[in-house]
Amino acid sequence: MLVYVVGILVTGVWLFLLSQGLGSSDILQTLTQIATLPETKSLHNFIEVATPHLFAMATLIFVVAHFMLFSTKISQRFSLRFSVLLFIVALLNILAYILIIFGVVVSGWIKLLLLALFVLLFLLLLGMVAFSL
Amino acid sequence: MKFLVTKDLAHSTLLGNLMAGVSVALFFYLGLDTVLHAYVIGSDMLSITNTLYGNVEEFIEPILLDSLLLQVHIDLFMSLFSIMIISSIYIRLYSDKSVTKWLMHMLFILGLLAPLFLMVAYFTSIGFVYAWLVCFGLGHLLGMGMSLRIIKKLLFK
Numbered sequence: 001m002l003v004y005v006v007g008i009l010v011t012g013v014w015l016f017l018l019s020q021g022l023g024s025s026d027i028l029q030t031l032t033q034i035a036t037l038p039e040t041k042s043l044h045n046f047i048e049v050a051t052p053h054l055f056a057m058a059t060l061i062f063v064v065a066h067f068m069l070f071s072t073k074i075s076q077r078f079s080l081r082f083s084v085l086l087f088i089v090a091l092l093n094i095l096a097y098i099l100i101i102f103g104v105v106v107s108g109w110i111k112l113l114l115l116a117l118f119v120l121l122f123l124l125l126l127g128m129v130a131f132s133l
Numbered sequence: 134m135k136f137l138v139t140k141d142l143a144h145s146t147l148l149g150n151l152m153a154g155v156s157v158a159l160f161f162y163l164g165l166d167t168v169l170h171a172y173v174i175g176s177d178m179l180s181i182t183n184t185l186y187g188n189v190e191e192f193i194e195p196i197l198l199d200s201l202l203l204q205v206h207i208d209l210f211m212s213l214f215s216i217m218i219i220s221s222i223y224i225r226l227y228s229d230k231s232v233t234k235w236l237m238h239m240l241f242i243l244g245l246l247a248p249l250f251l252m253v254a255y256f257t258s259i260g261f262v263y264a265w266l267v268c269f270g271l272g273h274l275l276g277m278g279m280s281l282r283i284i285k286k287l288l289f290k
Contacts, residue, residue, distance in 0.1 A: 001213065
């Protein structure tokens with residue numbers, strides 16, 4: 001199951017980078033481009049991506065995090081706080097692009113930061129589950 | 134899936150029926166997923182290779198990486214959930230059988246290898262298309278077989 005989640009995260013990040021122009025430039029160039037001037041998206045595009053992700057990311061976090069209930073090595077309180085933090089970061093990550101669409105921020109650093117934070121936290125959760133089981 | 138292992142089925146016909154219901158749905162999901170992939174990727178070797186690599190003589194463009202990656206991304210998510218639900222119910226009903234453990238391993242490995250081989254086939258050669266076909270077909274057949282065994286045990290005791 002943990003390998004499946006890693007696969008989902010990798011393909012998800014890859015898809016995001018492709019939508020930002022990874023196909024025609026290298027990864028560093030793409031990251032710089034996202035940070036300085038991200039691809040323009042319509043509200044329709046945003047909703048099309050955000051809607052399935054709200055369901056999918058929440059259920060995925062729920063399924064992975066519920067294994068921490070069986071853990072005897074990591075406290076339930078820590079698992080609870082970590083899971084809530086991951087839920088919040090996932091929600092902010094999904095909604096980050098709306099700030100770019102409405103022109104609240106011009107650069108895409110916030111989306112990059114939240115995406116990196118989400119992937120890092122999720123990988124940590126997977127590590128915690130692997131360590132516990 | 135903790136609720137599936139802690140509740141005693143003998144005292145809960147509701148839980149038994151719920152598990153049978155989700156197994157019936159997953160049986161049809163796996164069947165229709167095969168049909169969907171036949172439409173999207175192709176139903177024979179010629180149409181699959183035309184989709185993945187294109188065909189210069191027939192002016193067919195290969196599938197875009199974005200589209201294939203999106204398909205693999207969705208496949209991984211759907212496989213994970215369908216396999217987890219089937220396996221947790223199956224373990225609940227057949228935990229005393231020694232073959233259960235091997236069936237679980239097979240199901241998870243085949244479900245993971247199928248999208249992986251599809252991506253590898255796109256970047257490398259036709260050989261991996263066969264590997265994808267075997268993993269995809271066997272994985273879906275195994276999942277459907279396990280769903281049928283669950284339904285049989287729950288509804289026709």
